[in-house]
Amino acid sequence: MSFLQPVGPVIDLGVNIDHIATVRNARGTVYPDPLRAALLAEQAGADLITLHLREDRRHIKDADVLAMRPQLATRMNLEAAVTQEMIDFACQVRPQDVCLVPERREEVTTEGGLDVIRYFKEVETAVKQLKGEGIRVSLFIDADEQQIEAAARTGATVIELHTGRYAEAEASEALHELERIKAGVAAGVKHSLVVNAGHGLHYTNVQPVAAIRDIAELNIGHAIVAHALFAGWENAVREMKAIMVAARLGVTLGAQ
Ligand SMILES: CC(=O)[C@@H](O)[C@H](O)COP(=O)(O)O
Numbered sequence: 001m002s003f004l005q006p007v008g009p010v011i012d013l014g015v016n017i018d019h020i021a022t023v024r025n026a027r028g029t030v031y032p033d034p035l036r037a038a039l040l041a042e043q044a045g046a047d048l049i050t051l052h053l054r055e056d057r058r059h060i061k062d063a064d065v066l067a068m069r070p071q072l073a074t075r076m077n078l079e080a081a082v083t084q085e086m087i088d089f090a091c092q093v094r095p096q097d098v099c100l101v102p103e104r105r106e107e108v109t110t111e112g113g114l115d116v117i118r119y120f121k122e123v124e125t126a127v128k129q130l131k132g133e134g135i136r137v138s139l140f141i142d143a144d145e146q147q148i149e150a151a152a153r154t155g156a157t158v159i160e161l162h163t164g165r166y167a168e169a170e171a172s173e174a175l176h177e178l179e180r181i182k183a184g185v186a187a188g189v190k191h192s193l194v195v196n197a198g199h200g201l202h203y204t205n206v207q208p209v210a211a212i213r214d215i216a217e218l219n220i221g222h223a224i225v226a227h228a229l230f231a232g233w234e235n236a237v238r239e240m241k242a243i244m245v246a247a248r249l250g251v252t253l254g255a256q
């Protein structure tokens with residue numbers, strides 16, 4: 001057997017570049033350029049680029065998505081709300097992946113998972129339209145067995161578990177939230193779904209999540225952009241990927 005055999009399932013890093021656009025939009029300049037950030041992130045080890053086209057366009061703009069789609073060497077994961085405007089735009093762009101997320105105009109950031117049970121027909125219709133364009137569809141949901149079961153029934157093949165409650169938990173609660181995520185991963189696998197995770201992960205709290213072997217991909221943005229201010233963009237991406245791979249191998253690396 002070759003010593004180069006992988007020691008277990010790989011874990012992909014999706015770098016979310018929303019907040020590169022936040023910095024750009026702060027002054028209405030053309031820099032920092034989200035496209036340049038995306039291409040450099042790919043060279044530094046990102047396995048995909050994630051970007052959230054919000055209805056209020058507070059950071060990523062339609063032009064960012066259109067410019068980036070043909071330039072990425074890896075793959076685009078476009079996050080969008082379940083609205084006809086966003087679904088039609090996604091079908092026009094045809095990214096490899098679309099992740100359907102909940103959205104409230106007044107939210108500071110995504111507050112919870114998509115309520116697939118409550119909005120089943122709308123989600124199912126959106127999934128069908130996107131899959132009709134050859135797009136792989138992911139649903140951004142809480143680690144809740146009933147939501148996961150409903151997600152599988154919509155025809156989506158991927159779920160992304162919202163890790164916000166884990167990321168924001170007090171130390172005494174973090175372990176409980178991590179167990180919820182583990183149970184959610186197991187439920188996703190039971191329903192033959194690809195299971196990803198994301199939101200609020202950083203260089204320390206990512207490690208126990210990356211160690212969960214059936215997680216295929218982590219989408220991380222804010223913490224990488226924040227760390228890049230001190231360590232440099234490519235280093236910040238490289239370090240996150242290294243920490244995730246090491247965690248998958250059972251090795252814990254230094255704190256942020
Ligand atoms: C769905 C999710 O958790 C993030 O990808 C989302 O993009 C967060 O929204 P902001 O990037 O606007 O904070």
Ligand SMILES: NCC(=O)COP(=O)(O)O
Nearest residue numbers: 016198199200219221222
């Ligand atoms: N879906 C989660 C994501 O793309 C990035 O979320 P965050 O790391 O910016 O909180």
